[in-house]
Amino acid sequence: xxxxxxWNCLFKSxxxxxxxxxxxxxxxxxxxxxxxxxxxxPTALQYVGAIFPAYWGMRAINSLAELGTFNIDYWVxxxxxxxxxxxxxxxxGKRRMI
Amino acid sequence: xxxLKPEITFNICKIAGFALMLALWFYxxxxxGFFLLLAMAILSLFRWRxxxxxxxVLIDALLIIALSPxxxxxxxxxxxxxxxxxxxxxxxxILTGAVMFYVLGYFDLTFFxxxxxxxxxxxxxxxxxxxxxxxxxxxxNEVKKLYQLQHLQSDLITTxxxxxxxxxxxxxTRIARDIHDNAGHEVVAAYxxxxxxxxxxxxxxxxxxxxxxxxxKRLDNGxxxxxxxxxxxxxxxxxxxxxxxxxxxxxxxCSVLFRSFGxxxxxxxxxxxxxxxxxxxxxxxxxxxxKPETLTVEMDTTKHLVRLCIENDGVVDSxxxxxxxxxxxxxxxxxxxxxxxxxxDAGDKFRVVCVIPLNNEKNETA
Numbered sequence: 381x382x383x384x385x386x387w388n389c390l391f392k393s394x395x396x397x398x399x400x401x402x403x404x405x406x407x408x409x410x411x412x413x414x415x416x417x418x419x420x421x422p423t424a425l426q427y428v429g430a431i432f433p434a435y436w437g438m439r440a441i442n443s444l445a446e447l448g449t450f451n452i453d454y455w456v457x458x459x460x461x462x463x464x465x466x467x468x469x470x471x472x473g474k475r476r477m478i
Numbered sequence: 479x480x481x482l483k484p485e486i487t488f489n490i491c492k493i494a495g496f497a498l499m500l501a502l503w504f505y506x507x508x509x510x511g512f513f514l515l516l517a518m519a520i521l522s523l524f525r526w527r528x529x530x531x532x533x534x535v536l537i538d539a540l541l542i543i544a545l546s547p548x549x550x551x552x553x554x555x556x557x558x559x560x561x562x563x564x565x566x567x568x569x570x571x572i573l574t575g576a577v578m579f580y581v582l583g584y585f586d587l588t589f590f591x592x593x594x595x596x597x598x599x600x601x602x603x604x605x606x607x608x609x610x611x612x613x614x615x616x617x618x619n620e621v622k623k624l625y626q627l628q629h630l631q632s633d634l635i636t637t638x639x640x641x642x643x644x645x646x647x648x649x650x651t652r653i654a655r656d657i658h659d660n661a662g663h664e665v666v667a668a669y670x671x672x673x674x675x676x677x678x679x680x681x682x683x684x685x686x687x688x689x690x691x692x693x694x695k696r697l698d699n700g701x702x703x704x705x706x707x708x709x710x711x712x713x714x715x716x717x718x719x720x721x722x723x724x725x726x727x728x729x730x731x732c733s734v735l736f737r738s739f740g741x742x743x744x745x746x747x748x749x750x751x752x753x754x755x756x757x758x759x760x761x762x763x764x765x766x767x768x769k770p771e772t773l774t775v776e777m778d779t780t781k782h783l784v785r786l787c788i789e790n791d792g793v794v795d796s797x798x799x800x801x802x803x804x805x806x807x808x809x810x811x812x813x814x815x816x817x818x819x820x821x822x823d824a825g826d827k828f829r830v831v832c833v834i835p836l837n838n839e840k841n842e843t844a
Contacts, residue, residue, distance in 0.1 A: 427507050431500065456509065463516045470523035 382468035389472045408432030436460035484607035495558045502551040511549035532566030539574035557596040564600025633808045641751050647713050648747045654711030662704050669697050731765045740779030753786050759805045760788040760830045768792025788830045
């Protein structure tokens with residue numbers, strides 16, 4: 381939600397915002413390992429997804445699935461997503477769509 | 479590139495710096511490194527959103543110093559801190575660069591050059607921005623002055639025909655008064671004398687008497703026409719002090735006490751117009767910004783000056799108290815242009831005082 385909030389502030393028209401948003405989300409999800417496990421990626425690409433919140437979401441889910449408890453890796457993923465949300469809110473809060 | 483602004487340049491530098499730091503993180507994917515960058519990004523966005531909190535760069539610096547033993551590339555992030563600290567004129571942060579060397583445990587020339595370069599870049603960007611803002615402030619002030627002058631000009635353009643009309647009306651009134659008071663009275667006096675003389679002419683020639691009576695009749699007609707003309711020349715609308723009194727009497731918001739002292743007959747038309755504008759503006763302002771119960775208008779006329787004081791006991795709102803609006807400012811300009819003064823006092827009561835000197839011929843000859 382906060383990502384879309386910040387993303388919409390980058391564009392002046394809704395159409396260009398929506399069309400590019402789907403592309404960036406797909407790209408982020410792909411690099412997060414949700415569609416293809418990160419182990420299949422080249423080493424250089426395994427950490428590129430970290431700049432997207434989806435990567436940290438998947439990290440939290442994977443750790444929870446593997447260990448079955450709320451472990452440190454899970455909370456790290458959640459903390460990263462919270463920090464991303466704060467950053468996106470700060471950015472989106474200044475500019476508004478015309 | 480002419481549209482490149484200092485703030486945008488600074489943001490580009492910061493984004494490029496974060497991109498480089500992210501590239502470094504890919505070399506050493508220590509988790510704490512990513513969180514450090516994320517925290518720094520949040521703090522940067524916070525300062526971008528709230529520019530008054532420039533001192534928060536210290537938090538960045540402390541985070542870097544605390545985490546540099548854990549993440550091998552953390553000290554490079556100090557470049558961003560020094561850049562932003564210098565840009566936002568929070569110079570104590572430069573000291574954190576020195577602390578960084580202490581944490582590193584040795585003096586590194588590469589880091590020293592990087593830190594110095596970053597601080598200088600931030601300093602120059604900050605100076606550029608200040609200059610840019612000063613120019614904008616200057617431009618805004620000039621635009622404000624231009625706007626005020628345009629307003630004054632339009633006000634004067636509106637005023638000019640009114641003054642012309644009032645001058646014509648005043649001249650008509652003067653002519654009517656002269657005809658009635660001087661020429662009219664003389665002719666009537668002559669007519670009465672001739673009528674009296676008619677009684678002494680009973681024994682005169684009959685033909686001469688007929689001619690005399692005919693002349694008297696024509697003179698009577700002339701007197702009637704003079705009276706009628708003088709009456710028609712008189713204006714229906716009130717002028718001078720009567721105009722001010724009429725304005726006060728018709729003020730709908732509250733009762734207005736109008737008092738006039740001194741002889742107002744020799745006040746020129748353009749001053750009357752100024753006084754009327756002053757009264758109208760003050761009454762309008764009182765109706766809009768205050769809730770007066772009573773308004774007092776006093777006009778003092780002496781040989782050398784005329785003083786109009788409008789006072790209301792209403793609530794003085796912040797807009798009135800802070801200074802002149804366009805209307806009052808224009809009145810001030812106009813009063814100054816004719817050698818007078820115009821002042822506003824927003825104390826317990828809101829008071830507008832206009833003093834205009836009188837330099838008419840009557841005074842000069844007196």
